[in-house]
Amino acid sequence: MSIVFRFLILANLLASIQSTCLNKGNYTTNSTYMANLNAVLSSLLTGLSSSGFYNASVGQYPDRANAAVLCGADVELDECRRCLRDITPKILTSCPNYKQAFEWDEGCVLRYSNETMFGVLAMYPGLWWWNLNNATSPVRFKEDLRTLIDGLRIKAAAGDGTRKVAAGNITAPDFQTIYALVQCSPDLSQKDCNICLLTAEADIPRCCDNRVGGRVLLQSCYLRYETYPFFNETVLQKLEPVTLPPPAPAPVIVPVPGSPILRSPPPPSSPPPSGLLIASEDKI
Structure with a gap:
């Protein structure tokens, strides 16, 4: 099996929104699948919450339509909702009558399919961006980058069913x-988050x-690095788990002979990238 990469587009020819249509079946206009697809896409906007992820399904096999939206990790909810409103009609225009497609914008990723999506790892086709500037000490740069990404990958994969995100920095040469x-x-x-991010990391040399900067967007995961702070640290800090202090130990009551036993009261309640490559995996 080999990776075939195609459709090189320079950034000055590139719009911010990218649609990828998967050639895995088509539907006809005014069909049951089309009605289900429109319904499930409409439900995403109202279902999307502060977790930044929402998936839904409408209909029964073989006309069942599944869709999911994932907000960028450092994107405010209102911004993500605006992103979703913008790209929903565009994905249908860009991929007319395709049963499977995904669309990326700076604020969100939208996917839909006639196949089960929830909990299913999906990678290629994906999108690549890169910075045209080269590292001046490439060997050391790549070593430090690998160290940073490996640590973030482990942290993100260990996240719960609400968020699987990690961001950070490292001193470079x-x-x-x-x-x-x-x-x-x-x-x-x-396990699947680890696999997805390992695959994205393996795409960096390609x-x-x-x-000094690049992005790898696969359908189920995303990776970006730069030599300048590009993420919204304020939003990311909200994602960090809050560690509560341990409860105070209950007081030890030593009764005095002849006095009533006292009991303690209950505690109170408490800059744009320079290029794009669309990557797909084909069997040869």
Whole structure:
């Protein structure tokens, strides 16, 4: 099996929104599947909550339509909703009569399919972006980048069914700092999130070798790194789990002979990238 990469597009020819139509079946206009697809896409906007992920299904086999939206990890909910409103009609225009498609924008990823999606790992086809600038000390840069991404991958994969996200930075050679963010669709298992991010990381030498910045977007996960802080740290800090202090120990009551036993009261309630490559996996 080999990876075939095609459709190289320069950034100045590139719109911010990218549609990928999967050639895995078509539906006819005014069919039951079309009605179910329109219904499930309409439900995403109202179902999307602060978790930044929502999936839904409408209809019965073989006309069942499944769809999911994943907000960018550092994107506010209102911004994600605006993103979803924008790309929903565009994906239907870009992929007319396709039963499976996904669309990416800076704020969100939208996917739909006639096949089961929830908890199912999906990777190719994917999208690549890269920075045109090269690292001045590429060997050290790649070593530091690998160290950073491996640590973030492990942290993100260990996330719960609400969020699988991690971001951070590391000191790089030549007085630089590498910033990176990784994210999985939260319906994935820890194992599948690991697999997806490992695959995305393995794509870096193919798309972005020696580059100081790059993005790999697979259908179930996302990876980005740059030498400048690109993510919204304020939003990401809200995702960090809050560690509560341990409860205070109950007071030890030693009764005095001849006095009543006292009991303690109950406690109170408490810059745009430079290129794009669409990557697909074909059997040869």
